[in-house]
Amino acid sequence: MKNRVLSVDIFRGMTIVLMILVNTPGTWSNVYAPLLHAKWHGYTPTDLVFPFFLFIVGTSIALAYQNKTSGTSVYNKIAIRSLKLIGLGLFLGAFTITFPFFKDFAEIRFPGVLQRIGVVFFFAAILFINLNWKKLIWVAAILLIGYWLLMVFVPVEGVASTLERAPNNLANYVDVHIFGTHNYKPDYDPEGLLSTIPAIVSSILGIFTGLILTSKHDKKTTLLFGIGGSMLLVGHLWDFIFPINKALWTSSFVLVTAGWANIVLALIYFLTDVKKIKLGSIFKYAGANAITVYFLSSFITKLFYTIKVDEDTSLHGWIFNKIYVHDFMTMELSSLLYGLSVVSFYCLLAYVLYKRRIFIKV
Structure with missing residues (x-):
């Protein structure tokens, strides 16, 4: 890279x-x-971890594909990598140590952490290669606002939507009707299908950070801190009408976690890349x-x-x-x-x- x-x-x-x-x-x-993890609404430090990884996936996309143009070979590489990640996730979910070494089909969970990483990487990489940063901002805004409108205003079989763990939670309703028994729990899946839409935005926001880090801007640290703080503010304000929730990957959750990611990365960048302080090498190896x-x-x-x-x-x-x-x-x-x-x-x-x-x- x-x-x-x-x-x-x-x-x-x-x-x-x-x-x-x-x-x-x-x-x-x-x-x-x-x-x-938080029991439902709200967040703990643990709830930041997975969105941080999706965020850094986006940052890495900006670094790795900054000079790439759209084409069959690039798309093939992106698709193959995505399928590998999804395949590894499915293997983890299906493997058992007893013969025939795989669970019964009905017991295999389809969604998962690696599966979500694979799907998010695919869409974020394709979007980055084909759209400039201004269009990416519009895509991110449309996905976050659209997800909020879907989750809050679309009724489920004639019943008003809820954001609680219930049959008329739209995200859960979609997962149950598409995946059936192949979910984490009967009433929710933290890596479900519908909630993957805003998860893509977690990676898109990481792309913007990657573009800043590779730019010639002379105050990158200040800019990242400012963007991070702004996302935190907007996310916490949005929390009043669309609660911060990891299991549902709500739009407010996306902004708050990306805000913290920018702040933490800005601090690490300032210490290691600006001040050249040798810090955190063991994490570099991982x-x-x-x-x-x-x-x-x-x-x-x-x-x-x-x-x-x-x-x-x-x-x-x-x-x-x-x-x-x-x-x-x-x-x-x-x-x-x-x-x-x-x-x-x-x-x-x-x-x-x-x-x-x-x-x-x-």
């Missing part, structure tokens, strides 16, 4: 590390509140093989939960209870230490891959 920006690599790696941390506590029964590290962590975690040490105890539970649970510390701390140990392992793996110049592109 030409015109590589160190802060982008660090931000991407930091996001992947946080994704692993929040996904692998020692026990889900004892987790510090900031490391859990960022170089981000999807690989995330996929391995998800796959191995699934194995640890599936493999049984005895009839009632998984390998994950056995390791946690034997090594991390002690009378002199709280269960929340034990759970966090387990997660940090997992993160440390994948940071070490990422470091080894980086030093050996092994970069697995998906």
Whole structure:
């Protein structure tokens, strides 16, 4: 990737590390509140992690495709990468350790994190190659406003729409009628079909940041802080009529999370690219093989939960209870230490891959 920006690599790696941390506590029964998702409306630090990654996908698109023009070969590469991501996500959802190594078809969840990344990458990349930044602003605005109007004003089978977990929540209604049993839960899917529309905007907003970082603007840090603060303000104002909600990926959620992403990235950019302070190299290593590290962590975690040490105890539970649970510390701390140990392992793996110049592109 030409015109590589160190802060982008660090931000991407930091996001992947946080994704692993929040996904692998020692026990889900004892987790510090900031490391859990909001129960429904509102957001916690954990709710920022996935939109941060979609945001940085957009930033990376701006860096990687800035000199590309539309054409069959470019479209093919974009489509193949998208299909790989979707395929990896479906594999994670379908795999089981018992023969024939895949769940029954009715039990396989179709949506998922990697699937959403693949779909969002595809549309964001195609839009970036074909539209200038002014048209992209219009696309982003139309998608966010259109999603708000759909979710609030379109009735479901004659019943007024709701933004709660209910049958007349339009996003849930669409998912249930298209995917049937292939959802995360019967009453909502955090990576559902309709909510992928505003998720594309999360990536488009990252594209704008990528364009700023590669521009000749002499006050990039100030500009990013200003844009981030403005998005936070608008997002929180929109929250009054369209609540901030990760599960529904509401338009207010898109703006608030992109606002925080700009602010965090601006800070990292100022320290690393402007002031040349050597900071966060371990995150850079993770960022170089981000999807690989995330996929391995998800796959191995699934194995640890599936493999049984005895009839009632998984390998994950056995390791946690034997090594991390002690009378002199709280269960929340034990759970966090387990997660940090997992993160440390994948940071070490990422470091080894980086030093050996092994970069697995998906």
